[in-house]
Amino acid sequence: MSGQHTPPSVEEARRxxxxxxxxxxxxxxxxxxxxxxxxxxxxxxGPTLIRHLWQQGVPDTxxxxxxxxxxxxVAFKMRGARxxxxxxxxxxxxxxxxxxxxxxEEVEQLPPLQGLHSHQFRWDHALAFAHWLLGDEYPENITVxxxxxxxxxxGADLSKAVxxxxxxxxxxxxxxxxxxxxxxx
Amino acid sequence: xxxxxxxxxxxxxxxxxxDVRVTIDDGVVSSAWTTAGMFRGFEMILKGKDxxxxxxxxxxxxxxxxxxxxYKSAYALDTAWQTHVPQNATLIRNLAQITETLQSIPRYxxxxxxxxxxxxxxxxSKLYDEAVRRFAPYVGESYQTGVVLSQKPVEVYAMFGGQxxxxxxxxxxxxxSAPTLAEVTRSIAILENWNRAWLEGQWxxxxxxxxxxxxxxxxxxxxxxxxxxxxxxxxxxxxxYCLDVGLDSFGQGVGNFIATGTYFxxxxxxxxxxxGRNAALINRSGVYANGEFSEFDHMRVAExxxxxxxxxxxxxxPWEGQTNPIDPEAGKKDGKYSWAKSPRYDVxxxxxxxxxxxxxxxxxxxxxxxxxxxxxxxxxxxDIMDKIGPSVMVRxxxxxxxxxxxYQWARKWLDDIDLQESFYTKPIEHTSGKGFGSxxxxxxxxxxxxxIEDGKIENYQVVTPTAWNIGPRDGEGTLGxxxxxxxxAPIEDTSDPVELxxxxxxxxxxxxxxxHAYDGKTGKQLSKFVVNGMV
Numbered sequence: 001m002s003g004q005h006t007p008p009s010v011e012e013a014r015r016x017x018x019x020x021x022x023x024x025x026x027x028x029x030x031x032x033x034x035x036x037x038x039x040x041x042x043x044x045x046g047p048t049l050i051r052h053l054w055q056q057g058v059p060d061t062x063x064x065x066x067x068x069x070x071x072x073x074v075a076f077k078m079r080g081a082r083x084x085x086x087x088x089x090x091x092x093x094x095x096x097x098x099x100x101x102x103x104x105e106e107v108e109q110l111p112p113l114q115g116l117h118s119h120q121f122r123w124d125h126a127l128a129f130a131h132w133l134l135g136d137e138y139p140e141n142i143t144v145x146x147x148x149x150x151x152x153x154x155g156a157d158l159s160k161a162v163x164x165x166x167x168x169x170x171x172x173x174x175x176x177x178x179x180x181x182x183x184x185x
Numbered sequence: 186x187x188x189x190x191x192x193x194x195x196x197x198x199x200x201x202x203x204d205v206r207v208t209i210d211d212g213v214v215s216s217a218w219t220t221a222g223m224f225r226g227f228e229m230i231l232k233g234k235d236x237x238x239x240x241x242x243x244x245x246x247x248x249x250x251x252x253x254x255x256y257k258s259a260y261a262l263d264t265a266w267q268t269h270v271p272q273n274a275t276l277i278r279n280l281a282q283i284t285e286t287l288q289s290i291p292r293y294x295x296x297x298x299x300x301x302x303x304x305x306x307x308x309x310s311k312l313y314d315e316a317v318r319r320f321a322p323y324v325g326e327s328y329q330t331g332v333v334l335s336q337k338p339v340e341v342y343a344m345f346g347g348q349x350x351x352x353x354x355x356x357x358x359x360x361x362s363a364p365t366l367a368e369v370t371r372s373i374a375i376l377e378n379w380n381r382a383w384l385e386g387q388w389x390x391x392x393x394x395x396x397x398x399x400x401x402x403x404x405x406x407x408x409x410x411x412x413x414x415x416x417x418x419x420x421x422x423x424x425x426y427c428l429d430v431g432l433d434s435f436g437q438g439v440g441n442f443i444a445t446g447t448y449f450x451x452x453x454x455x456x457x458x459x460x461g462r463n464a465a466l467i468n469r470s471g472v473y474a475n476g477e478f479s480e481f482d483h484m485r486v487a488e489x490x491x492x493x494x495x496x497x498x499x500x501x502x503p504w505e506g507q508t509n510p511i512d513p514e515a516g517k518k519d520g521k522y523s524w525a526k527s528p529r530y531d532v533x534x535x536x537x538x539x540x541x542x543x544x545x546x547x548x549x550x551x552x553x554x555x556x557x558x559x560x561x562x563x564x565x566x567x568d569i570m571d572k573i574g575p576s577v578m579v580r581x582x583x584x585x586x587x588x589x590x591x592y593q594w595a596r597k598w599l600d601d602i603d604l605q606e607s608f609y610t611k612p613i614e615h616t617s618g619k620g621f622g623s624x625x626x627x628x629x630x631x632x633x634x635x636x637i638e639d640g641k642i643e644n645y646q647v648v649t650p651t652a653w654n655i656g657p658r659d660g661e662g663t664l665g666x667x668x669x670x671x672x673x674a675p676i677e678d679t680s681d682p683v684e685l686x687x688x689x690x691x692x693x694x695x696x697x698x699x700x701h702a703y704d705g706k707t708g709k710q711l712s713k714f715v716v717n718g719m720v
Contacts, residue, residue, distance in 0.1 A: 005414055007387035013330035016382055017337065039245075069248060070350065076336050132323055133333060 031081035035067040041156040042149035046087040061181040075130035083141040096150030097161030217671035221525035228508040231645040251350035252285040253626035259355040261633040263457040265620025268612040272451035274359030284338040289627035292335035304683040337379040359609030390418030393589035401568040427578035436577035436688040438670035442546035446470030447625040450559040471550035478553040485531040491660035503634035503646035527656035541666040542629030542653040544583040580691040616640040628693040
């Protein structure tokens with residue numbers, strides 16, 4: 001009787017957790033994730049861009065994810081993706097609306113997981129967590145765009161410079177996925 | 186605008202922190218103050234809005250309990266508008282609430298709580314190496330399987346609610362969801378796989394039925410030693426470890442409890458009303474104070490702002506509740522120290538007092554006399570409280586005990602859905618009225634009170650489990666439940682007071698929590714650390 005109830009191995013659990021037959025998200029070749037708090041001014045740029053892309057339409061091979069402030073849940077949404085494009089706001093002190101395309105080698109240098117904090121979850125934490133969670137299924141290509149925020153005033157709209165940058169990043173993201181999977185639906 | 190490649194430090198997410206300050210005298214916590222450090226103000230956002238705004242706004246109050254927020258805000262409108270809710274809709278709402286809680290149980294246990302069990306303080310325990318092997322963050326075997334599998338239950342939520350978190354698919358009169366047999370069978374498969382792998386396979390090492398046969402503390406102890414599979418399960422190990430390192434000996438708290446209850450028997454709540462609420466509940470409501478049970482009555486709830494950064498100082502029922510923030514610097518001069526209000530309950534014959542909410546409170550309500558045929562009637566935690574009293578371990582065990590029980594309920598509700606019948610009855614949108622909606626989020630009672638006038642929200646007050654538990658002192662100077670639970674905790678190493686983390690975390694409050702420890706005599710700061718320092 002007792003033999004029926006045995007814990008799964010880590011590999012079995014991971015397989016079950018990521019089992020596509022049971023998952024709610026279709027397997028897209030490219031997953032585009034916009035992160036940020038929609039209540040905090042320019043921090044909303046990632047999720048806002050996701051909404052614009054949705055309204056403009058995307059091919060079947062692209063899955064859009066409103067990452068919001070979901071933290072580790074973003075990592076679960078990357079499963080099954082060959083490529084991930086991530087958009088977030090940044091505060092580096094340069095002019096608002098400045099666009100950063102994080103270099104590939106930078107994206108590969110992920111922070112250590114120890115001491116990770118669910119409420120200060122940044123894009124690189126999401127990737128580090130995804131790397132841990134997804135194991136062999138971690139996406140092959142990761143592209144990260146960061147847009148410098150002008151203000152994070154609660155309830156405020158995007159500032160003009162950030163809104164312009166958002167549309168520019170939107171075009172860049174479209175170019176990226178057309179290169180990755182083609183433009184046909 | 187130019188595009189350049191740079192090394193950058195990204196923007197961290199900003200969120201309201203909970204500060205806990207304690208004084209320590211002779212190695213024991215002598216007093217405690219809990220400070221919610223950030224103003225929330227959702228009540229102000231909702232005032233003057235469309236009555237249904239709460240369905241959109243309140244699920245954003247919390248990223249882990251969004252479904253619970255939606256559930257109670259829907260019932261606040263159902264009671265205010267006197268809607269009809271088809272039985273299918275009640276089943277779907279129940280399922281959504283319960284899958285969110287089923288996700289929280291392992292995620293909270295491994296990712297937030299059990300990490301402290303690997304603290305070096307316990308290195309002298311003969312079970313320490315095994316604790317590290319299981320629970321060390323990211324590398325522990327149980328940690329890995331528990332965390333990666335924790336997502337599965339909310340996949341069921343997303344199946345019916347379109348997404349998780351932050352769905353708004355529950356509406357007055359039912360749910361905006363039209364499930365087919367495919368969703369139901371996929372949901373059954375997801376839950377059964379999760380149950381087999383984690384709940385029965387890893388956590389219990391036995392069937393849910395076997396665990397739920399335990400009616401007394403002695404039964405639980407006998408269960409641990411009944412066979413190897415149970416002895417070596419995460420639950421069996423957790424109990425043995427707690428007893429070995431003394432987690433059954435501190436973190437008692439106020440010892441008085443409130444549960445507003447959740448999950449409705451569909452046939453008994455087709456016309457949701459406040460008066461019929463207690464009788465229709467499956468997970469019962471109830472108050473337990475100084476050894477006496479009494480029926481929950483929302484009219485006995487009031488919020489005190491004597492030590493909170495708001496105008497006023499008296500007790501107000503939430504329908505009359507006010508959220509008028511003041512400058513905290515000015516408030517500090519009057520002894521105010523938190524953005525949380527202090528919810529209190531007027532216990533019949535005993536007066537207003539702080540009450541602990543959460544799984545242990547639910548377990549006390551489940552053991553009260555007078556259960557209806559459809560209601561949870563479970564003596565286990567009454568016996569445990571009689572035999573060994575509350576503690577970090579007992580609070581934690583109460584949370585985990587809900588896994589097997591809730592799994593069985595969820596499984597039954599999936600079978601009960603009648604796909605031929607309706608999921609929604611269009612309500613009449615009355616231009617005035619008062620409503621009360623409540624549920625049990627994983628971490629405790631969560632309620633909305635709404636007053637509608639001229640077709641708009643005149644007043645909206647949300648009382649969260651975290652406010653019940655972390656609220657500051659009231660006008661009488663009586664400590665809040667977590668403040669009270671911290672007092673008396675023995676601190677072995679003041680530079681690493683893991684005991685405080687264990688007490689605070691055993692309440693699973695949904696604020697990131699920073700603890701400051703001070704020497705009671707000299708006032709010198711001893712240490713500072715973050716409690717919810719993990720995913």
